Amino acid sequence: MLLLPGAEPFSHEGSATGVLLCHGFTGSPQSLRPWAEHLADRGLTVSLPLLPGHGTRWQDLQRTGWQDWYAAVDRALRELTDRCEHVFVGGLSMGAALALRLAARRGAAVRGVVAVNPAVTFPRLQGRALPVLRHVVPTTRGLISDIAREGVVEVGYDRVPLHAAYSLRALFARVREELPQVTQPLLLLRSRVDHVVPASDTALVRAAVSATDITEHVLEFSFHVATLDRDAERIFQETDAFISRLATRKTARDGT
Template sequence: MTAAKVISGAEHFFLPGNSIGILICHGFNGTPQSVRYLGENFAARGFTVFAPRLAGHGTDENEMETSHYRDWIQDVEAAYAELKKTCTNVFAIGQSMGGALVLDLATKVACDGILTINAALKVPEYEKYRNQSVPRFIPEGKPDIKAENVIEIAYDRVPTKAVNQLLDIMQHTGTRLQRITCPLMLFHSPDDHVVPDRCSHQIYETVMSDDKEMISLDNSYHVASLDHDKDYIIEQTHRFIQKHTKQANSAPLTSLII
């Protein structure tokens, strides 16, 4: 079976830079386009940036229907491994479902830091489709973005099977939060119409990280990487990376957790 064609603008991107790598993971029904502004600005500051395109995203709904959450986990792990080939330090950023995926990553590898943007552990609107197969597709509304005239590449409808994979990865990650010990920065929008703000608070309260921060995005909705606070996210992320790169470089290097 021939793979579906990637939508123009939805491709993964790799921006080479220095020995500090940043993995950026988009969310459910999103694509790397939704985090490209962040990635290009990090690259302009000298960092090496990789934003993978998750399986079934940025092509068509039929391909998404065949994707499993383990595919998405593997995509993120492969991106981390690719960055580790050339980078001494690697930080992972995830938006929405991407936040759940990078949190899962942190339970397996020695990340220098994890940053999440409205990380998803619950999506109330989707709960009624749990363990359901009909309807086959669910209509999607406009992206939850406060800023006007912003375009996000996304499907107009998503497969119910894929929604169940999203529900599964959120549940999977929620049970593993106590395994996380690396530095953590949680960006959260109090006015988020997709993922309850309490998800970020749950993560903050459950992880075992000694170094953790909550950053409120008061002028953005759910897709904050394309919203009014996107430059604020960049500045705070840069501060976080500078802080923890200095700490990492003053201590013995850690290896992958098997």
């Protein structure tokens, strides 16, 4: 199956500090590629996988579920931990939810988490209809390209397959249950105006995790896909500072 232009995964072999980035639902690595390339330019080892069912056509996503998406990022994390001393995970929207689940389940393998407009809830009205509606209507209107910056387009699907959306709802429920297991340092970056994910999702994450080292920044000039928007450089700079601070800190795992 041919990939959409720009949807290719990205990887870079760099230092002993690794970063795994996870893209969002119906999106592709293109939405995080500038972030990944920035980290690579800083000399870090970077992995930005293409999630199963994404980057081709919506019919392929219809045949996958959250277990497939999570397995892909979990495998990428294992590959990074095999060759890196410290590994950070980050993501946008659903990708942030996947990153938080990795932190909850993989413990010390994850040094810190960067979550950009994290999505952990599903609209209540649509969620109630999904169990039945997904068997009647295959798709609904897509969610891509919520970007304030003119002329910038997100590569992804303009349709949301409802079987996959039903699985997404199940993923969010699972992640919410596991948030108290997240103890790693957390960097939250939330757009002031987001037409896809409510600000309450970020607040829910912050309240539910057990982490004590939490930093939150509001992105004033971007919509949902902030990694391609006017605050992209702010995201890159805050990520640099977060990783630099933590990668040089001695931990119990280091034997000190």
